[in-house]
Amino acid sequence: MTSPAAGTAETAVGVPTGQPGISPASARRATASRSGALAARVLGSKPVVAVLAVVVLASVWELYKALGPDDGWSLGETRLLPRTTDLAMPHTWEMVARLFDPVSGARDAPVLWRAVLEAGALSLGIAVVGWVVGVTVGMLLALAMQRLRVVERAVLPLVVLSQTVPLIALAPLVRSWGAKLEIGSLAWEPWMSVAVIASYLAFFPVAVGMLRGLQSPDTIHVELMTAYAAGWFATLVRLRLPAAVPHLLPALRLAAANAVIGTVVAEVATGLPGGIGRMILEFANFASSDPAKPWAPIFGAVVLGLVAAGLVTLLGRSLGRFRRGEVVA
Amino acid sequence: MSQPDPQSPPLSTSATSSAAPASVMPSSAAPASVMPSSAAAASPAPASTATSSAESAGAMPPGAEPARTAPAPLASPGAQRAQSAQASAVHVDSVTRVFGRGASQVVALDDVSLTVAPGEFVSLIGPSGCGKSTLLRLVADLDQPTSGTVEVFGRPARQARLSREYGIAFQQAGLLPWRTVRANVELPLALSGTGRGARRERVDHLLDLVGLADFADSFPDQLSGGMQQRVAIARSLAEEPSLLLMDEPFGALDEMTREHLQTQLLRICAETRAAVVFVTHSIPEAVFLSDTVVVMSPRPGRIREIVPVGLDRAGIAPAAAVSTAAEDAVGDDLRTADAFVDAVARVRTALHGDLASAGRPGGAAGESRTARPAGVDQR
Numbered sequence: 001m002t003s004p005a006a007g008t009a010e011t012a013v014g015v016p017t018g019q020p021g022i023s024p025a026s027a028r029r030a031t032a033s034r035s036g037a038l039a040a041r042v043l044g045s046k047p048v049v050a051v052l053a054v055v056v057l058a059s060v061w062e063l064y065k066a067l068g069p070d071d072g073w074s075l076g077e078t079r080l081l082p083r084t085t086d087l088a089m090p091h092t093w094e095m096v097a098r099l100f101d102p103v104s105g106a107r108d109a110p111v112l113w114r115a116v117l118e119a120g121a122l123s124l125g126i127a128v129v130g131w132v133v134g135v136t137v138g139m140l141l142a143l144a145m146q147r148l149r150v151v152e153r154a155v156l157p158l159v160v161l162s163q164t165v166p167l168i169a170l171a172p173l174v175r176s177w178g179a180k181l182e183i184g185s186l187a188w189e190p191w192m193s194v195a196v197i198a199s200y201l202a203f204f205p206v207a208v209g210m211l212r213g214l215q216s217p218d219t220i221h222v223e224l225m226t227a228y229a230a231g232w233f234a235t236l237v238r239l240r241l242p243a244a245v246p247h248l249l250p251a252l253r254l255a256a257a258n259a260v261i262g263t264v265v266a267e268v269a270t271g272l273p274g275g276i277g278r279m280i281l282e283f284a285n286f287a288s289s290d291p292a293k294p295w296a297p298i299f300g301a302v303v304l305g306l307v308a309a310g311l312v313t314l315l316g317r318s319l320g321r322f323r324r325g326e327v328v329a
Numbered sequence: 330m331s332q333p334d335p336q337s338p339p340l341s342t343s344a345t346s347s348a349a350p351a352s353v354m355p356s357s358a359a360p361a362s363v364m365p366s367s368a369a370a371a372s373p374a375p376a377s378t379a380t381s382s383a384e385s386a387g388a389m390p391p392g393a394e395p396a397r398t399a400p401a402p403l404a405s406p407g408a409q410r411a412q413s414a415q416a417s418a419v420h421v422d423s424v425t426r427v428f429g430r431g432a433s434q435v436v437a438l439d440d441v442s443l444t445v446a447p448g449e450f451v452s453l454i455g456p457s458g459c460g461k462s463t464l465l466r467l468v469a470d471l472d473q474p475t476s477g478t479v480e481v482f483g484r485p486a487r488q489a490r491l492s493r494e495y496g497i498a499f500q501q502a503g504l505l506p507w508r509t510v511r512a513n514v515e516l517p518l519a520l521s522g523t524g525r526g527a528r529r530e531r532v533d534h535l536l537d538l539v540g541l542a543d544f545a546d547s548f549p550d551q552l553s554g555g556m557q558q559r560v561a562i563a564r565s566l567a568e569e570p571s572l573l574l575m576d577e578p579f580g581a582l583d584e585m586t587r588e589h590l591q592t593q594l595l596r597i598c599a600e601t602r603a604a605v606v607f608v609t610h611s612i613p614e615a616v617f618l619s620d621t622v623v624v625m626s627p628r629p630g631r632i633r634e635i636v637p638v639g640l641d642r643a644g645i646a647p648a649a650a651v652s653t654a655a656e657d658a659v660g661d662d663l664r665t666a667d668a669f670v671d672a673v674a675r676v677r678t679a680l681h682g683d684l685a686s687a688g689r690p691g692g693a694a695g696e697s698r699t700a701r702p703a704g705v706d707q708r
Contacts, residue, residue, distance in 0.1 A: 220503040223471050228520045229491045238516070242507050322507045324548060 058092040065089050090291040095299075098292035112293070116279065116300040123263050123276040124304055126191050130198025131259040131308070135252065137199065138206025145207075146214040146240070147232065156211075163204050167262065171197055171269030190272050197266035202255040209251025213244025245322035252315065256308035264301055276301050417483075418572050418604035419445040419468055424477030426463055426630075436629035437463040438474070443623060443632065447571065450598060450605045452615035452622045454676065460630025461608045462576055468606060469497055469574050481572060493521060495572040496565030496603075500580045502557035504549040510536070510560050511545040517567045535563040538597060540653070555586035562594065566601065573598070573605040580610065591617055592660035593653075595645045612680070616640075616672045617664060624679040634679040638672045 042048055065084045072088075073081040082088055090098075099116075102109040110118075141159065145152035174196050178188035217239050225235045267277025279297040286293045316323070426438040438460040445451045453461035466472040467479050470490035481489035489495065496517075504513045511532050518528045536542045539559040549557055558578055565573060579587045591614060598605055609615050615622045616638055626633040644659035663669055 218503075220499055220501055221505065224497070224499075224503050225520075226471060227469055227490065227495075227497045228517050229493055230520050234520055238520070239505070242505070324506050324550060 061089070061092055065091070087288065087291050090295070095292045095295045098290075099296055099299075112296050116276070116296050119274060119276045119279045119297065120300045120304050122274050123260075123267065123301075124307065126195050126267075126275065127198055127256075127259045127263040127304070127308060130195040130263060131202050131256055132199075133195065134199035134202025134255055134259060135206050138203040138251075138255070139210055141203070141207045142210035142214060143236075145211050152211070156208075159204060159207055162200070167197060167201070167265050168269050170200070171266045174266075175270050190270060191275075193270055194263055194266040194272055194275070197269075198259040198262035201258040201262035205251045205254040205258065206248075209247050209254075210244055213247030213251075214240045216247060217243040242322045245319050249312070249316045249319070249323075253309050253312045256312050257305055260301070260305045260308050264304075276304065416447055417444045418447045418449070418481065419443065419606060420480040420483075421464070421468065422478045422480070424464075424467060424474040424479060426460070426467060426472070427475045438467075439629035439631050440477070441630065441632055445604050445606060447604050448602050449621065450607065450619045452607045452609055452619040453625060454609055454612065454615045454622055454680065455625030455630075455633075456627055456680075458630070459625040459627040461625050463630065464625075465574055465576050465606060465608050469495065489572075493517070493568055494570060495574055496568065496570040497574045498558075498561045498565040498576070498578045500577040502549070502554075502561040504557055504560055504564075506549055509546050509548055510541060510552070513549065513560055514564045514567055517564065521568065531567065532563075535566055538566070538600075539563045539593065555582050555590065558582060559590065559593075562590075562597070566597065566603075569601065571603050573603050573607075575605065576608045577610065579614065587614070588660065588664075589657060592645060592656050594618065595642055595660075596656060599642070599645065612673055612676050613664065613669075616669060616676055617660075622672075622676050622679075624676060626682075633682070636672070636676050636679050638676075640666070640668055640672065 064081075068081060068084045070084055072079050072083040086094075099111075099113040101112055103112050103115045141155060145155055171193065175190065175193040178193050178196070181188050214236075221239055221243075222235070225239055230238070263275070264277040264280070266272070267275040268281050272278055276297050280294070280301065283294040283297055421441060421443040424438055424441050425436070428435040428437055437458075441460070441464060443451075443464075453464060455461050463472065467474055468481065468486060470479075470486040479486040481494055484492075484494075504510075505516070508516070514532045514535055515528050518531060523531070532545070533542070536545055539562060541556060541559055541563070544552060544556065549560070552560070558581070562578065565575070579590055582590070595618060605618075607615070607618060617640075619638055622636040622638055623632055624634045624636060625631065640663065642663065644663070645656055
């Protein structure tokens with residue numbers, strides 16, 4: 001190959017020689033920087049990174065399964081690392097493949113992923129109801145606490161305390177109270193108890209986050225409103241609520257995740273049929289006979305949480321106008 | 330034409346003139362008014378002798394002429410006081426404001442009295458801690474005095490605030506970040522329930538006034554500091570108030586923008602004829618903008634002296650109908666005029682008390698060195 005620049009002929013392998021005057025070192029650097037730029041662009045794309053994260057997680061699982069001790073590792077009586085047998089830790093591809101097999105040996109049994117999806121949809125519905133109720137209660141509490149300092153001082157500690165009550169104990173209580181409740185023709189359904197528990201977990205971050213948001217405006221803005229003789233309600237609508245949006249959205253996202261957790265736990269505690277929680281409980285019995293089966297509803301619960309958070313993100317996009325100046329964490 | 334005030338000679342050289350209506354006694358019993366009317370009343374004689382120099386082509390005359398209002402002549406100082414107390418834009422009567430209590434209390438204002446006439450531009454100037462911002466906040470009813478009364482247009486300050494009699498601008502622009510420039514200027518109108526069409530019209534006019542019509546749909550984070558402050562000023566004018574309260578609005582800006590905005594503010598005030606109470610740290614700014622400079626002293630906050638400023642600002646009035654660049658040139662001329670420099674010296678003397686003359690060899694000699702030419706009214 002003849003090229004005007006010295007040195008390019010010898011190192012022509014793999015290096016583009018169409019450009020005269022490129023030395024091999026700078027050509028290598030150019031390729032390296034091009035691939036560096038490509039990597040940066042790939043890693044900057046969120047869906048790609050999400051998929052990569054799942055792949056990394058699966059790799060860690062398989063790596064441990066391949067390299068870890070058969071009996072796991074225990075510290076005295078407590079087992080800190082699980083056993084690596086196929087029974088205790090099924091392969092990730094087995095878990096995925098199981099999704100496409102029927103749920104059980106019964107005739108007309110649906111495919112596993114379909115069953116999980118249906119149960120997930122039911123739980124999602126209950127979680128949404130719980131979220132809406134929790135968010136409403138949280139917002140009303142926050143407004144009351146902002147309006148009257150005495151309410152804040154009285155109620156906020158109770159709100160914090162409420163979250164320390166164990167759900168497992170609370171769920172049967174709620175169910176029995178609900179059963180006694182009858183407002184006219186409206187009878188208390190079992191799923192309502194689950195929704196109440198979900199809202200119980202959801203209202204706390206909203207109450208606290210929204211209160212912080214309502215108290216967040218600068219003094220100068222509040223004084224401006226005072227100078228314009230704006231009453232409490234006008235100040236609320238035009239200043240405090242818009243200023244609260246950047247604080248409210250993370251609280252709503254947290255509330256969504258909490259609502260899902262509350263739904264699943266309450267379903268387990270109250271034994272609500274047809275939900276994901278019940279499915280997790282039932283399929284846990286198959287741990288020894290069908291090791292990949294219990295993982296399906298767990299994946300379903302994870303997807304449920306992601307969907308709930310994703311819905312809140314969509315809500316956040318519609319409120320983008322109030323998030324100017326928000327620092328991207 | 331107004332009659333000369335019988336009490337004061339036309340060519341008075343003392344800053345705090347003996348003409349009673351023209352001065353306010355600090356911390357004393359009877360608050361008298363500071364009014365351009367008395368300045369006008371006292372200076373028509375020098376005005377007539379100075380007209381020849383005033384009418385000399387183009388350049389700013391070294392003489393001083395009151396430019397703002399031309400009210401009717403008043404016979405006696407007592408009648409003047411009575412009338413002014415009724416008509417005054419702001420009347421602060423023996424106000425004290427104490428923060429905290431016991432040993433650690435801070436006396437921000439100690440028995441301060443002040444009157445601002447309608448259409449008058451008054452600056453409050455003084456070192457940190459002299460209570461000028463506190464005084465402004467008391468007038469705005471953002472704070473309440475420990476004792477004494479504050480009246481705005483004859484009504485208590487709180488009532489004036491609730492009826493939105495004043496517009497206010499702070500050192501930070503204080504624009505709501507989620508609202509466009511237009512929506513920010515509209516805010517006081519929206520709060521008072523003005524209709525959408527009327528709001529839009531008014532906002533368009535105001536944005537033209539401050540020169541930001543092209544940025545009506547931008548957000549505050551897209552604007553520079555000077556532009557944000559101009560939006561804040563436009564907002565303070567939204568309800569056409571007869572009183573403007575400004576707390577160092579140009580404090581956060583660079584010198585060039587500051588001087589430009591000072592000229593703009595003068596033009597706006599000449600158009601709207603509002604009374605203004607302006608808090609500032611800058612002596613040249615105070616002298617450039619005001620009819621009267623109120624010099625305050627700290628710990629405890631008191632009014633040390635009231636310095637009347639008589640400058641001819643006719644070149645910046647709306648009737649002059651000149652371009653912005655020409656207005657800036659007029660402003661620059663004004664800042665180099667003898668009367669301006671002299672007024673700055675007087676305010677500085679008042680601020681520093683005896684220190685200025687004590688430092689110079691022979692205080693009296695220093696005063697005579699700055700003897701004014703004939704035809705200049707010093708009050």
